[in-house]
Amino acid sequence: MEKVRIFYFLLALNTAVVVSQEQVQNFGALKIHEGGSIGFHDNLINNGSFDENVGLAGFYSTDDLTISGAFRPIFKDAEIVVTNHLNLEVGVGITSNSNFIIGNVITPRNQLDITLEYFNNAFYTGETSQTKVDGYAALSNKQNFIFPTGIANKLRSIELNSNSTNSIAKAAYFSENPNTPSIFNKGFNTNVKSDILLRISTYEFWDLDSSVPSTVTLTWDSDSAISSVVDRIEDLRVVGWDTSEEIWVDLGNINFTGNTNSGSITSTTFLPSNYEIITFGESLSRESIQLDNYMVSPNNDGINDFFVLEAVALSPNNTLEIYNRWGRVVYREDNYKNLFSGKANTSFTVNKNIGLPDGIYFYVVDLKDLKMTHQGYLYLNN
Structure with missing residues (x-):
C-alpha cells in the first residue's frame, strides 16, 4: 500500500502535482505563498513552473533525495535534513536562505550548469564538514561571497x-592531484611554473569562475600537507594555472593566518576567468634565497643544461659575470634570465659564442632589486 505523505502549502491556480510512492512530480505552476511551507520526503521532479516561491521548502529523509526535472526550482528558504545527501540533477536557486542541517547537497562536477545558486542577498547557515555543497555552488548579483564547498x-x-x-560566479573544491584531475580534459603539470615558484600542491585545488577582478581566500587543514609545499609558511602563495600561457603563476599572499596544520591565505587581486584552477604553491622570497655553487652540463638531457639562479626571479634587475680561472670575464649579462649554457659572450674571449672548456669558473651576481651581491663557483662539464 502506498504510504501517505502530508504536504503543507498554498497552491497557485492551474497546478498539477502527482505524489507517487517514490517521487513528487510538478507538471503545472506550483507556488509556495508567503508564510506557506512544503515538505518533500520523496524525490522531486520539477517539469513545471516552481520559481516564484516566498515560503519554505524542506527536504527530509533518512535515506537520500534527488531533485530533477526539466526546469530549475527556485526557493525563498530551504532546509536540508537528508541523511544520505540531497542530489541535484537540475540546478536549484535560493533567494533568501538555505539551512544545512543534515547531509550534503551534491552536484555533478562534470555539469557546470547544475549548481546550488544564491541570488542577490541570499545566504546560508549550518555549513560544516558534514553539511555543505559537494560540487559547484554559485552566486548571482553578488560582490562578495563565501562558497560553502567541499x-x-x-x-x-x-x-x-x-x-x-x-x-x-561558480566554485567547487577538488581533493585531487591537479596533474591528473578527474573531470578536466587535461592535466595541469605542476612542474610547469614561473621562475618565482618552487613547488605546487599536488593534493587539492579549486575551480573558480568569475569575470570580475577579485581576491580569494583559501583554507587548508592537515590533509593539505602544506609542509610538503613550503619550508617556511611565509613563502606560501595562492597560485593559478594561466589558461593562455598554460603555466602556474604566483597570485600572491597579502594575508595569511595559521600554521602548516591549518590556516587561510588571501591572494592579491587577479581575474579568475584567466585561470583554470587555483591552489597552493611556494614562492621564492628574500629569506628563502639560497645561492650556492653549481654544475652546468649543457648536453641537452634536460638536467643542468643552463646555469639557473632562482634568485633572479625576485630581482629581474641584475647583472651576472662569469670569470675563468685566470680572472678574465667570459660571460656578462644584464637582467640575466638563466640562459647561460657554457658559451662565452665577451669580446675578450677568443672562443666567443662557442662552448667554453670544461673546468671551474667563478661567478658574481648583483641582485639590484634586493640589494644583494653574491659570488660563488660553477663547474662546467660539457
Missing part, C-alpha cells in the same frame, strides 16, 4: 571578494 566529510570553503558585482 567534498565528502571535508568543508573547504573559498571566499571571493570582488571589485564589483558578479553577475554570475
Whole structure:
C-alpha cells in the first residue's frame, strides 16, 4: 500500500502535482505563498513552473533525495535534513536562505550548469564538514561571497571578494592531484611554473569562475600537507594555472593566518576567468634565497643544461659575470634570465659564442632589486 505523505502549502491556480510512492512530480505552476511551507520526503521532479516561491521548502529523509526535472526550482528558504545527501540533477536557486542541517547537497562536477545558486542577498547557515555543497555552488548579483564547498566529510570553503558585482560566479573544491584531475580534459603539470615558484600542491585545488577582478581566500587543514609545499609558511602563495600561457603563476599572499596544520591565505587581486584552477604553491622570497655553487652540463638531457639562479626571479634587475680561472670575464649579462649554457659572450674571449672548456669558473651576481651581491663557483662539464 502506498504510504501517505502530508504536504503543507498554498497552491497557485492551474497546478498539477502527482505524489507517487517514490517521487513528487510538478507538471503545472506550483507556488509556495508567503508564510506557506512544503515538505518533500520523496524525490522531486520539477517539469513545471516552481520559481516564484516566498515560503519554505524542506527536504527530509533518512535515506537520500534527488531533485530533477526539466526546469530549475527556485526557493525563498530551504532546509536540508537528508541523511544520505540531497542530489541535484537540475540546478536549484535560493533567494533568501538555505539551512544545512543534515547531509550534503551534491552536484555533478562534470555539469557546470547544475549548481546550488544564491541570488542577490541570499545566504546560508549550518555549513560544516558534514553539511555543505559537494560540487559547484554559485552566486548571482553578488560582490562578495563565501562558497560553502567541499567534498565528502571535508568543508573547504573559498571566499571571493570582488571589485564589483558578479553577475554570475561558480566554485567547487577538488581533493585531487591537479596533474591528473578527474573531470578536466587535461592535466595541469605542476612542474610547469614561473621562475618565482618552487613547488605546487599536488593534493587539492579549486575551480573558480568569475569575470570580475577579485581576491580569494583559501583554507587548508592537515590533509593539505602544506609542509610538503613550503619550508617556511611565509613563502606560501595562492597560485593559478594561466589558461593562455598554460603555466602556474604566483597570485600572491597579502594575508595569511595559521600554521602548516591549518590556516587561510588571501591572494592579491587577479581575474579568475584567466585561470583554470587555483591552489597552493611556494614562492621564492628574500629569506628563502639560497645561492650556492653549481654544475652546468649543457648536453641537452634536460638536467643542468643552463646555469639557473632562482634568485633572479625576485630581482629581474641584475647583472651576472662569469670569470675563468685566470680572472678574465667570459660571460656578462644584464637582467640575466638563466640562459647561460657554457658559451662565452665577451669580446675578450677568443672562443666567443662557442662552448667554453670544461673546468671551474667563478661567478658574481648583483641582485639590484634586493640589494644583494653574491659570488660563488660553477663547474662546467660539457
